[in-house]
Amino acid sequence: MIELLTPAEMAEADRLTIAAGTPGIELMETAGRAVADVVARSPLGTRIAIACGPGNNGGDGFVAARILGGRGYRVQLGLLGGLDRLKGDAALAAAAWRGEVVSLAELDFHGSGVIVDALFGAGLDREIGGEAARAIETINRSGARIVAVDLPSGIQGETGQVLGVAVRATETVTFFRAKPGHVLMPGRVHVGRLTVADIGIRETVLERIAPKAALNRPEAWLPSLPVLKVDGHKYDRGHAVVVSGGMTQTGAARLAAHAALRSGAGLVTLASPPDALAVNAAHLTAVMLKRMDGADGLAALLSDRRLNAVGLGPGLGAIEVARPLVEAALASPAAVVLDADGLSAFKAEPQQLFARIAGRPAPVVMTPHDGEFARLFPDLAALPGKLDRARQAAARSGAVVLLKGADTTVADPSGRAMIADNAPPYLATAGSGDTLAGIILGLVAEGMPAFEAAGAAVWLHGEAGAVLGRGLIAEDLADALPRVFTRLFV
Ligand SMILES: NC(=O)C1=CN([C@@H]2O[C@H](COP(=O)(O)OP(=O)(O)OC[C@H]3O[C@@H](n4cnc5c(N)ncnc54)[C@H](O)[C@@H]3O)[C@@H](O)[C@H]2O)[C@@H](O)CC1
Numbered sequence: 001m002i003e004l005l006t007p008a009e010m011a012e013a014d015r016l017t018i019a020a021g022t023p024g025i026e027l028m029e030t031a032g033r034a035v036a037d038v039v040a041r042s043p044l045g046t047r048i049a050i051a052c053g054p055g056n057n058g059g060d061g062f063v064a065a066r067i068l069g070g071r072g073y074r075v076q077l078g079l080l081g082g083l084d085r086l087k088g089d090a091a092l093a094a095a096a097w098r099g100e101v102v103s104l105a106e107l108d109f110h111g112s113g114v115i116v117d118a119l120f121g122a123g124l125d126r127e128i129g130g131e132a133a134r135a136i137e138t139i140n141r142s143g144a145r146i147v148a149v150d151l152p153s154g155i156q157g158e159t160g161q162v163l164g165v166a167v168r169a170t171e172t173v174t175f176f177r178a179k180p181g182h183v184l185m186p187g188r189v190h191v192g193r194l195t196v197a198d199i200g201i202r203e204t205v206l207e208r209i210a211p212k213a214a215l216n217r218p219e220a221w222l223p224s225l226p227v228l229k230v231d232g233h234k235y236d237r238g239h240a241v242v243v244s245g246g247m248t249q250t251g252a253a254r255l256a257a258h259a260a261l262r263s264g265a266g267l268v269t270l271a272s273p274p275d276a277l278a279v280n281a282a283h284l285t286a287v288m289l290k291r292m293d294g295a296d297g298l299a300a301l302l303s304d305r306r307l308n309a310v311g312l313g314p315g316l317g318a319i320e321v322a323r324p325l326v327e328a329a330l331a332s333p334a335a336v337v338l339d340a341d342g343l344s345a346f347k348a349e350p351q352q353l354f355a356r357i358a359g360r361p362a363p364v365v366m367t368p369h370d371g372e373f374a375r376l377f378p379d380l381a382a383l384p385g386k387l388d389r390a391r392q393a394a395a396r397s398g399a400v401v402l403l404k405g406a407d408t409t410v411a412d413p414s415g416r417a418m419i420a421d422n423a424p425p426y427l428a429t430a431g432s433g434d435t436l437a438g439i440i441l442g443l444v445a446e447g448m449p450a451f452e453a454a455g456a457a458v459w460l461h462g463e464a465g466a467v468l469g470r471g472l473i474a475e476d477l478a479d480a481l482p483r484v485f486t487r488l489f490v
Pocket residue numbers: 014024027028029031053054055056057058059060119120121122123124125126127128129132149150151175199
């Protein structure tokens with residue numbers, strides 16, 4: 001598991017390490033050296049401008065300046081505010097710097113090959129304005145290689161949001177663990193290439209801190225991926241149901257059904273309204289087809305407990321049609337994956353949806369994009385942090401919430417969360433989300449716990465996109481899954 005630490009959790013990691021006997025200045029020395037090592041990939045003779053802020057982020061900049069100067073680089077250091085404002089470890093680091101200190105405005109950004117951004121890191125707590133904002137705008141226009149210390153200045157470590165203005169770094173060097181703001185948008189774009197440096201903080205501090213967010217990597221969910229038995233049977237792998245829309249909107253459900261079969265369900269049945277049976281029949285092969293007469297028909301189908309997971313929403317139709325179907329699914333003992341129209345059906349009364357989720361024995365996974373999210377959680381949609389949005393929505397609804405985008409975030413009601421950074425932008429194509437819902441459904445049907453299944457599906461979907469490359473369409477994604485699974489196990 002690759003934990004993501006909020007700035008507050010990172011401060012706690014520092015505190016625990018210092019309390020265990022490592023002086024703060026030693027951590028700062030190691031941090032500054034890690035920055036210097038990254039900067040030193042540029043050849044000797046490169047002019048380096050180091051912009052230092054008034055806190056410990058600036059302290060790291062002073063250390064890097066001293067080390068780079070010692071290695072023969074031409075270093076110019078500029079400070080925001082006076083030297084007398086520096087405190088603690090930053091003051092110690094500044095005292096060890098023998099070179100000149102100019103003001104930020106005097107730094108020659110345009111004449112430098114590398115700019116080190118040590119203005120603000122974890123301590124950024126308000127919008128940047130004035131001299132610092134002007135410096136950041138100049139840094140961004142300079143054309144130099146920009147190495148940010150800990151976080152690009154202006155990016156909030158917890159949310160990835162820009163506070164006023166933010167450095168667009170070529171590379172960022174952070175310490176111990178990445179922060180949510182390194183992977184959440186728009187932070188991820190400002191970070192550039194990320195290096196996570198070991199500065200001597202022991203892994204054991206994580207037991208005390210118990211961080212609840214992680215990067216969505218296989219380590220986060222692979223232990224929960226069902227292991228197939230040598231003598232296994234298709235009936236051991238679950239039977240998923242996908243609900244089709246009416247005659248003119250059947251494709252989305254078929255995409256989901258196909259993906260559910262690819263991702264793991266032993267059997268998949270498409271439940272189809274009578275008017276859509278012929279069109280569905282013409283397009284299905286391994287996926288089975290069953291006639292479904294409205295919500296009562298779906299309830300009857302799901303009364304067979306072997307059908308252990310149901311997905312609905314893609315192409316499901318208008319509220320009058322969709323809502324009773326979702327209610328029937330939620331009244332059944334099956335796990336439920338709710339997407340698209342299945343979510344929008346409750347926009348007038350989201351509490352009705354949450355009330356039906358509460359207390360049901362099997363899990364519910366909701367997969368909104370931002371628009372669908374705003375319909376169900378209008379008050380949460382304005383929160384600045386995607387992690388916070390997903391977590392609060394999960395806590396309120398009782399469902400696992402998967403909030404889509406380039407930084408898809410999955411959260412469960414207890415606050416556990418994973419953030420993905422592997423999705424290529426060509427996943428933004430019609431039907432891609434329907435496929436994602438199907439991948440989750442197949443994994444849940446196969447017996448994977450809902451939170452892990454949602455995380456795994458997001459990762460698999462992203463990798464499938466990366467394997468296929470530009471030009472992919474939603475139909476291709478599920479068919480790329482065998483290749484992605486193969487890579488997972490070699
Ligand atoms: N605590 C430690 O032991 C370690 C800390 N490290 C560094 O310390 C950094 C955190 O240091 P700090 O907590 O001192 O915080 P920062 O140095 O990130 O910033 C805090 C300072 O900036 C000011 N400030 C915040 N937002 C501002 C704004 N919008 N405009 C103008 N001024 C603003 C604050 O008043 C304060 O003076 C980390 O990002 C990391 O770079 C590393 O040296 C590793 C060890």
